[in-house]
Amino acid sequence: MPNYWWVNHKQTLRQEIDGQYLWSPKTERNGARSQFYDNMRRASPGDVVMSYANGQVAWVGRVAEFAFTAPKPAEFGNVGSYWDHEGWLLPVYWTPLSPPVRPKAMIQRLGPLLPQKYSPISALTGNGNQKAYLASVPSEVFDMVVAEAAFSADVLARGGGNSLTFDAVTEMLDDAIQKGLEVDATLDSTIKETVIQARRGQGAFRKNVEARERACRLTGITNPALLIASHIKPWRVCRTAAERLDGANGLLLTPDADHLFDRGFISFGNDGDVLVSPRVPDDDLRRLGFENLMRQRSGMSESAAIWRMDAFGAAHSKYLGYHRTQVFIA
Template structure:
C-alpha cells in the first residue's frame, strides 16, 4: 500500500462525488508532467488524501489501477470528451466531517515533506502545479494522527483483506463502446471492412490473419496452437485509426492471460525484445501466468512497424512512471 496526495481545487466537486481521479497525459504544450505521470503507479487499496481550498477534505481508497479514459464531463452529466484522452483511476472517496488545514500543522508535517515532488510548500500552502504526488508513510501517519479517528478508520479499511475489490474500468468501457458505435454507423466504410474492424477489437478475423503473417506463437509462452492465441493490438484498438486496427504490424499473438497483462499495461516490450514489468503488477499472479518478474526475459526482435506501435504502448499504456518516486 502506498499513499498519494491529490490537489483537486478545480475538480474536487466532480471527482470526489464521482469516485475517480482524472488527469491529462501531458501538458498542453505536449511536454511530460510528473504529476500526471504518477497516475500510472497508483494501485488498488492505496490511500489518497484529497486537498482542496486549503484543506484536506476527503480520503479515498484506490479501487483500480490507472487506465486510459476520456476526460469526463461534469459529474451528473452523461458522456465524455471523446477526443481528450488521459489517465483515470477509480477511487472510493469519503468526505471528512472534520477537514484539516495543513498550514496549521506544518511544524509536524514540514519535516516529512519529500525533497522532490512535494505536495505543499513549507508554509503549508498548496502548489498549483501539482495534481498527484506520492507521500511517505511517515507523512501519511502524521497527517492521519492530526485528522484523528475518522482518518484512521478510513485508512484501516484499506488494510483489511479484500476490502477494496478492483472496479471495472467504466471510463474505458464507455470509450470503447463509443468507438464501436462510430465504426458501425460510418456509412463511408464498406460493410465487410466495418465487420472486420469490429472483430479486430476482440483480436479475431482479418486482423488476426494479418498478424499471423508476422507472428507464429505467443512471444512469452511460446504456445503456437492458433486456437489458443489472440491477436493483441500494440496500439490499442480504441486509440487506433481504422487502418491501424487491421494492420498486422500493430499486433502480437499472445495467450489470453498474456494478452490481458499487455492490454492493461502490466507488461510491455522494449524494441530489442526485453520484457518490461510494471511496478504495480502482482508478482505472484505474473509467475502463475508464465512471467517471473525477477528473471530477465527477451522475446526476440520486432519489425520496424511493430517497434513504432510498441513505442505507443510504452508511452500510453504501460503502467510505469518515467519519473523517480520516493519509496
C-alpha cells in the same frame, strides 16, 4: 507498506470523488513532462491518497488499480479545456474524513514534514502550490492530517466493491467508440463491420496478424484455437480504421499472456525480448505458471529464458514504442 499521495483537485473534486477516480493529462500544456502527472503511473493498488480542495482535506482514498490511458471524462465539461484529450485515469475508492482538516491551521507542525521538492502545498504558508496535482508525501504527513479527524480504516481497506476497474472502464470506452463508428457516415458498411470485428480480435484484423505472427511470443504456442489476436496499440486509442486493422498492430497471444500484455504487466523490446513489469510480484507470476518470467527478471542464466522469437520489424516497432511508454507499467 503502501505509498502515500496528496492530490490537489479543486477544479475536478466533485467529479472525481463521485466517480471514484483521479484523471490527469499526461503532459503539461506545452508538452513538457510533469512529475505530478507522472506520479499517476507510479501509484499502485493499495496506496493511500488524501484529497485536498478548497483549503481542506475532506476525503481519503485507496488506489484500486494501476493508472491507464483514458480520454478526459465527459463530466469535466469545460473544466480544463486546454488539457489534452488523452490522459491517465487512476481508479480510487474514496471515503469521507470527518470533520475535514485544514492543513494551513497546522502548517508549523506539518511544514517540516512536507517534501522539499514537488510538495503539494507551501511549507511556509500552507497554500496549494501552482500546477501541483498528485504528489508523493511521507506517511508522517498522512498520520498528522488524519489524527485531526476520523475515517473508517476498515471501509477504506475493504470497501469499493463497485469501484472502477480497468476491464469495466475499457469496455465502456470501447462501447462508446463502437457506437460512434456505427453512425459514422464517412465509413461504408463493410469497413464498419471489419473495424468492429477487430475490437474482439476477429475478422480481417486476425487474418492480418496471422500473416505476420506464427506463435505466442510469451509461450511459443502455435495452436490457433489457443491464441488471441491482441492489439498492441489498444483498439480504443487507435485514431483510424487503418490502425485498428493493421496486422503490425497485433500479436498472437494465449489468454493469460494477452491479459498481462493488455494490462501492461509485460511488453516487448524491438529485439523480441520480453519486458516484465517490476510491480508484478514473483508469487503472482509463479501462480500463473510464468516462472520463466520471474527467472528472467532476476537475471538468471539464458537457459532459463522464455520462448524466444525474432526481432520485430519497423512496422511492429512503431506500435510497440507506444505500448512501452503508454501501456507498460514500468
